[in-house]
Amino acid sequence: MSFPIAPDGDIPLADGLSREFLFHHRVCPHRLGVGGSLVVAAAPDAHLDALDEIAFAYGRPAVAEAAPAEEVERLIERLTTRADRRIELARVAGDDDLAADVRDLASQPPVIRYVNLLVRDAYDAGASDIHLEAGRSGLAARFRLDGVLTPAPEPPAELHHAVVSRIKLLAELDIAERRRPQDGRIRVRLEARELDLRVSTVPTLFGESVVLRLLDRGGRPVSLSELGMPDAVLERMTGLARRPHGMVLVTGPTGSGKTTTLYAALGLRDVAAEKVVTVEDPVEYQLGGVTQVPVHRQAGVTFGAALRSILRQDPDVVMVGEMRDPETAEVAVQAAMTGHMVFSTLHTNDAVGAIPRLLDLGVPDYLVAATLDAVLAQRLVRRVCDACAAEYDPPREAVARLGAGLPSPGRFVRGAGCARCRGTGYRGRLGVFELVEVDDALRDAVVRRAPRSELRDRAVAGGMAPLRVDAWSKVARGLTTVEEVLRVVQE
Numbered sequence: 457m458s459f460p461i462a463p464d465g466d467i468p469l470a471d472g473l474s475r476e477f478l479f480h481h482r483v484c485p486h487r488l489g490v491g492g493s494l495v496v497a498a499a500p501d502a503h504l505d506a507l508d509e510i511a512f513a514y515g516r517p518a519v520a521e522a523a524p525a526e527e528v529e530r531l532i533e534r535l536t537t538r539a540d541r542r543i544e545l546a547r548v549a550g551d552d553d554l555a556a557d558v559r560d561l562a563s564q565p566p567v568i569r570y571v572n573l574l575v576r577d578a579y580d581a582g583a584s585d586i587h588l589e590a591g592r593s594g595l596a597a598r599f600r601l602d603g604v605l606t607p608a609p610e611p612p613a614e615l616h617h618a619v620v621s622r623i624k625l626l627a628e629l630d631i632a633e634r635r636r637p638q639d640g641r642i643r644v645r646l647e648a649r650e651l652d653l654r655v656s657t658v659p660t661l662f663g664e665s666v667v668l669r670l671l672d673r674g675g676r677p678v679s680l681s682e683l684g685m686p687d688a689v690l691e692r693m694t695g696l697a698r699r700p701h702g703m704v705l706v707t708g709p710t711g712s713g714k715t716t717t718l719y720a721a722l723g724l725r726d727v728a729a730e731k732v733v734t735v736e737d738p739v740e741y742q743l744g745g746v747t748q749v750p751v752h753r754q755a756g757v758t759f760g761a762a763l764r765s766i767l768r769q770d771p772d773v774v775m776v777g778e779m780r781d782p783e784t785a786e787v788a789v790q791a792a793m794t795g796h797m798v799f800s801t802l803h804t805n806d807a808v809g810a811i812p813r814l815l816d817l818g819v820p821d822y823l824v825a826a827t828l829d830a831v832l833a834q835r836l837v838r839r840v841c842d843a844c845a846a847e848y849d850p851p852r853e854a855v856a857r858l859g860a861g862l863p864s865p866g867r868f869v870r871g872a873g874c875a876r877c878r879g880t881g882y883r884g885r886l887g888v889f890e891l892v893e894v895d896d897a898l899r900d901a902v903v904r905r906a907p908r909s910e911l912r913d914r915a916v917a918g919g920m921a922p923l924r925v926d927a928w929s930k931v932a933r934g935l936t937t938v939e940e941v942l943r944v945v946q947e
Contacts, residue, residue: 467494467535470513472875474581475536476606480879481506484531485514486523492516497523497531509875536609567618570611571626575653575668577609579646581878584670584711588620590663595619601878602838602885603711603944620657620664627655635659642668654738677719677741684886684935686926688919692891693832697721697799702829703792705779707804713836713887714801715740718775721799722746730772735762737777751777760784767791776800785817792827805946806923807833807892808912811902825899833890833923835944837936838882841871850938858928858938865932870939886935888927888945892920 467485478484482499483506489495496510498520511518523531574597578586583599586608595616597608611619624631627640642653654669680690680697696704704721706714719741725732727745734743737751737759747769749762760783763776767787778801779785792798802810810831814824848870855864871881892898892915901914916922927941 472513474878476878477875478532494518495521497528499525499528567615567622571622586668588666590660590665680720689889689891696830697724701795703798703827705810705831707802707810707833718799732773733766733771734775763787773797782818785819789823789827807831807890825902828894830893835888836885837940837944839884839886841877841883843876844872844874845869846872854938862928869934870937890923
């Protein structure tokens with residue numbers, strides 16, 4: 457069945473095609489040709505293998521027509537910003553829903569239309585963040601998809617300031633204040649879904665830049681078994697998450713999925729029989745049966761202050777979103793010493809690095825040795841798109857760097873780029889992990905303030921498989937690529 461196109465009308469964007477796919481392949485559906493075929497404008501550097509995907513999406517033959525690169529880019533922008541969708545934005549003010557109903561986008565001013573479509577495009581693409589960056593030539597828009605920034609539809613030059621003001625208005629920020637950073641939030645309804653947008657603005661040399669973090673209020677935390685852990689790590693982590701007292705830390709850079717892992721660990725607790733309290737900045741998912749405390753620095757509710765207060769709430773299990781200062785680390789360790797189970801995160805490059813980091817935060821070595829049960833380090837790598845996966849030969853130096861001393865898989869897989877993955881070759885992400893359980897030998901080394909190299913050697917002797925080993929196993933199974941692992945994992 458062919459995609460409906462009016463004979464004299466504009467070509468609509470077919471389901472399954474995206475702006476990123478068209479830009480990646482340098483092609484754009486343009487007009488109807490002879491016999492109902494679809495004429496596709498193709499830049500000089502176009503990847504014409506995309507014609508098959510376009511023909512399938514429209515249900516009619518696709519024929520390439522040479523066009524200048526600038527013309528193809530203009531056609532793509534025109535096609536992808538013309539899609540008419542309905543969403544509803546609402547400001548959050550306490551418990552009141554102050555709705556800004558935008559049911560008929562066609563009748564709204566262009567700035568409102570652009571902001572609404574930008575949010576909808578980001579949600580449809582699965583983006584975690586929207587970046588609006590002020591530069592010399594105006595406002596640039598980008599989405600963070602699977603941890604990587606990709607181009608997004610940009611506003612017309614005359615709307616740059618109006619777009620920023622529209623977002624600040626929805627977030628209830630001071631639209632007249634452009635000299636200092638501001639933070640706010642917007643509630644977004646997309647059909648049956650409800651999102652929170654966390655808004656951050658900062659003044660720059662060429663104007664205000666804005667970042668919107670998308671949080672799905674209707675989403676659910678995943679389980680440990682869905683994170684991609686190796687069987688041995690999953691079994692050990694499951695046992696650790698169910699311990700009655702102690703401390704388990706998850707480490708990694710920003711955006712590596714640490715909070716998701718902590719939520720999964722909390723999912724193993726019996727909330728009907730235990731008091732589970734979390735301190736988070738922000739609260740990313742609402743957990744049934746769990747008391748969740750958001751950090752509010754302006755009101756004096758920091759991680760450390762909130763943690764001291766909730767320990768008077770008779771908790772059994774405590775999750776601290778991040779140990780970022782000596783006060784938080786001290787109170788968390790004391791909680792673990794007094795019979796609580798504590799989960800938290802740190803920013804370190806590997807699992808062993810959590811030990812010297814705790815010492816740097818002022819925690820005495822004997823308390824680290826007595827309370828720390830395990831450290832899980834993790835990264836997120838993009839998953840090869842299963843719709844366009846194909847064998848390839850990665851660069852030899854990359855294989856030698858990642859797979860040194862490890863058995864070769866014989867075949868490597870990557871995505872060629874298709875409509876389902878928006879032309880990137882990747883769709884979704886999975887974790888890469890290393891787990892250190894603190895045994896007696898490692899505790900002795902901690903108390904002796906042993907150098908980092910010795911701590912790592914003892915961790916490996918105790919059964920730790922480094923991040924590189926888990927990453928290589930996922931490359932060997934065709935789940936990700938050598939290049940993607942090297943982009944994320946550094947040892």
